Amino acid sequence: MLIKLPVLQGIVAGKVSLAFRRWDRPRVVVGTRLRTQVGVLEVLDVRKVKLEAVSDRAIKQAGFASREAFLKQQAIHPDRPLWKVKLRYAGDDPRAALRENSELSEDEVGAILERLARIDKASSRGPWTATYLRLIASQPGVRAPDLAAGLGLETLVFKRDVRKLKELGLTESLPVGYRISPRGSVILTRL
Template sequence: MLFRHEVLTRIASGEVDLAFRRWRTPAVRPGTGLRTEVGVLEVGTVEAVSPDDVGDRDAQRAGYPGRAELLADQRPGEDRQLYRITLRLAGADPRVGLRADTDLSTADLDEIVAGLRRLDARSGRGPWTTAMLALIDANPAVRAPDLAAGVGRETARFKADVRKLKERGLTESLAVGYRISPRGKLVLDHLVRTAPD
């Protein structure tokens, strides 16, 4: 589920605690954690509803001025069902703390590198993690499609690889593009220092 920045801010403040989506099948389940720029959102209930059951108060709890605006913002399609989703801010995104954690021993760095080597081995296209970290380090705040095109990659797959590094606290998304995190910089320096000749 994607949310506009303004809606995320209102979820974080507690002003917004509902979302409505028209899906063919629910994209989230109760208990799902959604990582966002304001922290981790936890999905409570996911309930199929009729548009007739949605009132202005529900719409306002979802960040809309009223019912008409909420319903007009939903995806069209006879094959789609309207769902009412309850949300709450569950806490900070654990990746935020991880990105800033640079208190790493050589053994810690070796363990992170071993994990990156496993990603490289499973990729089917050879080592890529060091090159990706170096690319993002050299090109902060550059659009993902531009970075992907520069290395001959399809954008969606390029982004999927960046997310794998982000999960490890090595990169972070910006309003446009990415940057390497302090932890990522430390790991990249270690990779470069320990690379075989």
């Protein structure tokens, strides 16, 4: 579920608590935790609603300046059902603290290196984790499509793989592109 930064900031500030989406079927369920660039959001409720039944209060709770702005967004896929998603800020992304931790014991370094080896072994393309880490370290802030093209990969494949590195706290997303985290720098020196 993609949410624009101003809306995310509104959720963190407690000013926004709803999102409206045109989906064929719900893409999130109650209890889903979404990691975003401002932290973790939790889905509290998901329900199908009629466009004409959406109140001005609900429109404001979704961060829209006016009913007209809300209706303009909903006109993009009018053939799909409208879903109202209730959200709350659930705290910082645990990966943020993880990636800042560069004081790793030998056991921790060994465990991360083992995990990377397992990821590489499971890949149908062969080992890639060290290549990605070196590439991101040498080209911070470069767009994912450009990095992917340099490797001869589709952007979605590249991004999916980078998410695996992010889960380990080795990389982090920037407004454009990625960079190696302090934790990732420690691991990179050991590869």
